[in-house]
Amino acid sequence: MDQLGELINDKTSEELHYLATRHNWDNGVKVLQRITESSACSEATALELFWLAQPQDFQQYKLDITLKDEYQNEVFVLLKIILRNYPDSFYQKTAIQFDPAPFYENELTVPDWIFQKTNGEDSYIYYEEDEIEDWFDTDWKSNIQRAESAIELFNIAWFMDEPEQAALILEHPLCDKGIAVLVFWRLYNECAVYTETNGKLKEIIQDILNNAYPEVLSYDPKTDEKVDYKNTKIVWEIPEIFRKAV
Numbered sequence: 001m002d003q004l005g006e007l008i009n010d011k012t013s014e015e016l017h018y019l020a021t022r023h024n025w026d027n028g029v030k031v032l033q034r035i036t037e038s039s040a041c042s043e044a045t046a047l048e049l050f051w052l053a054q055p056q057d058f059q060q061y062k063l064d065i066t067l068k069d070e071y072q073n074e075v076f077v078l079l080k081i082i083l084r085n086y087p088d089s090f091y092q093k094t095a096i097q098f099d100p101a102p103f104y105e106n107e108l109t110v111p112d113w114i115f116q117k118t119n120g121e122d123s124y125i126y127y128e129e130d131e132i133e134d135w136f137d138t139d140w141k142s143n144i145q146r147a148e149s150a151i152e153l154f155n156i157a158w159f160m161d162e163p164e165q166a167a168l169i170l171e172h173p174l175c176d177k178g179i180a181v182l183v184f185w186r187l188y189n190e191c192a193v194y195t196e197t198n199g200k201l202k203e204i205i206q207d208i209l210n211n212a213y214p215e216v217l218s219y220d221p222k223t224d225e226k227v228d229y230k231n232t233k234i235v236w237e238i239p240e241i242f243r244k245a246v
Contacts, residue, residue, distance in 0.1 A: 008034045013042040013094045020045050025052075029074045036081045043091040043246045044098035050082045050242060051103040059234045087241055099245035104238075106198040110188075111205060115229060117220035118178040127155040137164070144168045150176050150216045157182050161190040163200060170204070178219035180204055180212075185227045 008016070008031070020035050036046050053075050063080055067073035085091065135143065140160075145168070147153040157169050157179050166183045169175060175183075184204045191197045207213065221227045 008038055011038075011040060013040050013045070013092050013096065016041050017045040017096050020049055028071070029053075029078050033074070033078050033081055036078065036085065039090065039092070041091050042094040042096045043086070044094065044096040046082050046086055046091045047100060047242065047246055048098045050079065050086070051100045053079050055079055055238055055242075056107065059236055059238070060232045062235050083239075087239060093246075097246065100243060101245070104243060108198045108201055109234075110229070114181055114184060114205065114208070115221050117222070118181055118218055119215045120176065120178055120218040121216065123151065123154050123178060123217045123219055125155055125158055127159065129159060132156075132159040140165050141168060144172060147172060147174060150174045150179065154179050154182065154217055154219070157186065160186050163187065163191050163194050163196055166191070166200060170207075175213060176216035177208060177213040178215070178217035180208055181221065182219050182224075185221050185224065185229070189226060189228050 008019075011019070016035050016038060020032060020041075023029075023032060025032075032049055035041055036049060058076050058079055061067065061076065063083070067076050140156075140162075144153070144156055144165070147156060153169060153172055153174050160166060160169065160183065166187050169183055170180060181204075184201060187197050187201055187204075221229070
C-alpha cells in the first residue's frame with residue numbers, strides 16, 4: 001500500500017473530515033482525491049471540498065479534458081471525482097454538517113445580452129473628468145438628483161465609482177436601460193471590492209429583465225474602454241444537489 005493509502009485506509013468519516021479540512025492545498029490535492037474516493041468519506045466532507053475547489057473557475061473546461069497546468073488539473077480531477085460520486089449517494093450520511101450557501105449565494109452569472117449595445121439615441125460624453133474628480137458625496141447626490149435629461153444622467157454615470165452613486169443614478173426617474181447597463185459595468189469594474197456589489201448587479205439584471213427601464217439612449221459596453229470583461233462560456237453546470245446543505 002502506498003503512503004497515501006496508509007494515510008487514508010481504515011480512517012473513520014470523522015477522521016477523514018479532519019484530514020480534509022486541515023489540509024494545505026498548496027501541498028497538492030492528491031490526498032483530497034483519495035479521501036473523496038473513499039467510501040468512508042462523508043457527504044459533508046465531499047461537499048465542502050467541492051466548494052473549496054472553486055468549481056466556478058472550471059466551468060469553462062469540458063469535463064473530459066486534461067488541463068496543462070499540473071496543479072489546476074489535480075483540482076479539476078478532484079471536482080470530477082465528486083461530480084461523479086456525489087449524485088450517486090456514494091458518500092456516507094453522518095452527523096457532520098456543511099452548508100454551501102456562503103460559497104454561491106453571491107455568485108454572479110453575467111448574461112450575454114448585458115454586454116450588447118442597447119437601443120436608443122446615440123450617447124456621447126461632454127463632461128470632463130476634471131469637472132467630476134473634486135466632487136464630494138454631497139455633490140454627487142445633488143448633481144444626480146438635479147439631472148434634467150437622460151444624457152446628463154448618462155454623463156454623470158460615466159464617471160461613477162461608488163455603490164452609493166450607482167443607487168442614486170438607478171433611482172432617478174430619467175434612468176433608462178442604456179444608463180442601467182452603463183452603471184452595471186461601472187459597478188462590475190470599479191466596485192468589485194465592495195461586498196454589496198454582486199447583489200446590486202443581480203438587481204440590475206433582474207430589473208432590466210422586468211423592463212423597469214425604457215430604451216432611450218444607446219450604449220455599447222464593447223466600445224467602452226473602461227469595461228474590462230472576458231466573456232467566458234460555461235460548458236457544464238453545477239448540479240442543484242450541490243447547493244443543498246447536509
